[in-house]
Amino acid sequence: MTARIGIVGAGLIGRAWAIVFARAGMSVCLYDVDAGALDKAREAIRQSLDDLRQAGLIDEVDAPLALIQTESDLARAMASAEYIQECGPENVEAKRRIYSDLEAVVAEDTVLASSTSGIAASQFTDHLRHPERCLVAHPVNPPYLIPLVEVAPAPATSEAAVSRTMRLMEQANQAPILVRKEIQGFILNRLQGALLNEALRLFRDGYVSAEDLDKTVKHGLGLRWSFMGPFETIDLNAPSGVVDYGQRYGPLYRDVDRQRGNDDPWEAATLGALDEERRAQLPSDGLADRQAWRDRRLMALMAHQRSVSPT
Amino acid sequence: MTARIGIVGAGLIGRAWAIVFARAGMSVCLYDVDAGALDKAREAIRQSLDDLRQAGLIDEVDAPLALIQTESDLARAMASAEYIQECGPENVEAKRRIYSDLEAVVAEDTVLASSTSGIAASQFTDHLRHPERCLVAHPVNPPYLIPLVEVAPAPATSEAAVSRTMRLMEQANQAPILVRKEIQGFILNRLQGALLNEALRLFRDGYVSAEDLDKTVKHGLGLRWSFMGPFETIDLNAPSGVVDYGQRYGPLYRDVDRQRGNDDPWEAATLGALDEERRAQLPSDGLADRQAWRDRRLMALMAHQRSVSPT
Structure with missing residues (x-):
């Protein structure tokens, strides 16, 4: 067709x-x-x-x-x-x-x-x-x-x-x-938002630098997520699968859920501090080159994924 | 040394x-x-x-x-x-x-x-x-x-x-x-927890299947995160960087933050339903083989990352 x-x-x-x-x-x-x-x-x-x-x-x-x-x-x-x-x-x-x-x-x-x-x-x-x-x-x-x-x-x-x-x-x-029912932000941006909200709070409250937060994902969480997604990741991370995982780690994640507070993680002061750290790593006039680098990395990642088993 | x-x-x-x-x-x-x-x-x-x-x-x-x-x-x-x-x-x-x-x-x-x-x-x-x-x-x-x-x-x-x-x-x-100050779950598991909490709610409330949720990350969010992290990703996703991005998407993510509710996303019924979907995709007796597959994929991803520019 x-x-x-x-x-x-x-x-x-x-x-x-x-x-x-x-x-x-x-x-x-x-x-x-x-x-x-x-x-x-x-x-x-x-x-x-x-x-x-x-x-x-x-x-x-x-x-x-x-x-x-x-x-x-x-x-x-x-x-x-x-x-x-x-x-x-x-x-x-x-x-x-x-x-x-x-x-x-x-x-x-x-x-x-x-x-x-x-x-x-x-x-x-x-x-x-x-x-x-x-x-x-x-x-x-x-x-x-x-x-x-x-x-x-x-x-x-x-x-x-x-x-x-x-x-x-x-x-x-x-x-x-x-997306089975209408919902604001669909699925991807809701997941991205949940992670960013926690990331901004951890950065704002002084637990971690912006650079180290990015490292936590790119050298840690993001590796498995780039070929498995979060549910398969936890399913394979406890001897008997997701229920076993939930019994081990559910209490921790429930606490994280309850500790969020009602403050706004997207306040101007937080974004300003993040911008200051980002601009120290990458000046404004380097953004376009870095976007081109990102696209080259994405292309290389696609070529890599094609070369390995598809599922 | x-x-x-x-x-x-x-x-x-x-x-x-x-x-x-x-x-x-x-x-x-x-x-x-x-x-x-x-x-x-x-x-x-x-x-x-x-x-x-x-x-x-x-x-x-x-x-x-x-x-x-x-x-x-x-x-x-x-x-x-x-x-x-x-x-x-x-x-x-x-x-x-x-x-x-x-x-x-x-x-x-x-x-x-x-x-x-x-x-x-x-x-x-x-x-x-x-x-x-x-x-x-x-x-x-x-x-x-x-x-x-x-x-x-x-x-x-x-x-x-x-x-x-x-x-x-x-x-x-x-x-x-x-990790600059002591905090429960350190950084990685707090970020993982924030995303999993939202993921489980979207799955539990019927917005998306477990398989499609994993696809959302592995074919979408997880690709850039595997070499950039979430802050660099948003910094490069608006013409003038993170502050610009926050003005565009901050209101959406604030809404996501406020819509979470106080329910427990790790309840047994939710994990049971997730387990049912996962076991339909991957029977229990296939977990060990899939873990070996995950490790081979991680090794191939490492070899790929070594072959491209390091930062």
Whole structure:
């Protein structure tokens, strides 16, 4: 099957999605109201594809690039799409308008998926004639290096829309998970938030430096989590599995849960102190180089993971 | 410098520490009151060294093995040690006795470090004549595959004991961090607990399956955390760094913090449901094979990390 994918918005996320789908051999039409943004997007996509080729993650640049069309007319861009990935502004009103516009030009069974990282699908689709084909498909940035996609339906979303989206993501070599009920922050950012909240409190209260906190994860916790996840990790960390583990460590973690307090770990003073430590490690003018380093490390990690047993 | 290391207790952790120090060229004396345990330990250590050699992480088995002596007499084992890694039972009274026994046989400036994963050093050293050379050096299991070591002094611990321990761990190619004040669970298990508490609530309340929760981390969050840690991750995830990130995402994470409730995520019913899902993915009789798989994946990840730029 060669799906026809429409992408709304040629910013960072829209471009990255174009790479994901075209890399898997799917035909993509990237839409933006701003024709200048489309030209910039094509150049940025070529550069990213070239980086992927140099990292050994794709064989060639031209084939996927040839699968990506750009278009500044919404109706022409989306008329034949089977699946649309919306990458508009993170704003309920803007999204409601985009979905109304989309509904006017697409086929009745086209799936409309949003890249939103925080807004529940029901909030921007409940005014549509066909909200049942709408849901969230939340990527991690950039999705061509981090495969997780959170598929988060609204109460009105049909099972068919969910299963088509899950299947499409698998065909595109992403790793979709199902968020079974609407919840703020979905799963990934709630887990990230829980860890960051504790991390900021430990840093703020003087138990650990920012650098040592990062070391605790990158040289400790993060190693197993990068190929197993937290439940499998604890399942393998007690002789008889998770129940045994819970009997050994549950009381400690319950105490950690109760010791949190009601203070706000994201206060400006805490962030200011963290920024001071971070800038001592990495000056502001080094951020862009370090982001490029991160992406190279992610590419090398992907290549490594492909070389070992897949599960 | 070739430090002389004493290790108290030839169980899993004691054996693993012997490998860490001997791999770095240090001379080790492994003590256990049970001479049979020492024979078993030597065979298990040889097997682990052979696994490391096959993974390309060490060049040969015989040289480190030759650096490891075993001894069932405490005074003979510890008399010439400069640093002692205690791996006794996780029990305050047992540790208090071990430290009294150790103090009677070691030189005055020998550092006494405990592998305890949960007990603060002051609780089992405040009765000693020289508590200032005592602290916690908490490894992650197994320390020869996961380099993080939490160095956690008591209020009475001297700066010299802390800095000697930090330096020794670096010489042994571990990644030590400093826990600046005593706290239950140190840093790693508090971070792990915060994430697990949220994970168990999301699973218990039907938002996500156990398998999808693990996917969220292993295909999403865990990838960057395996080489950057959580603070560097967010610092690079907003155009101007952590303060910028906090302004964008702080409100979401504050909400996650406030939505936790006071219920116990480690209740038996939740663990039972998690166990049911885990056993469907991995039957009990497959746990040992999967643990061996985990260790092979950790070895492959270490080899990968050595092959890329170190920071």
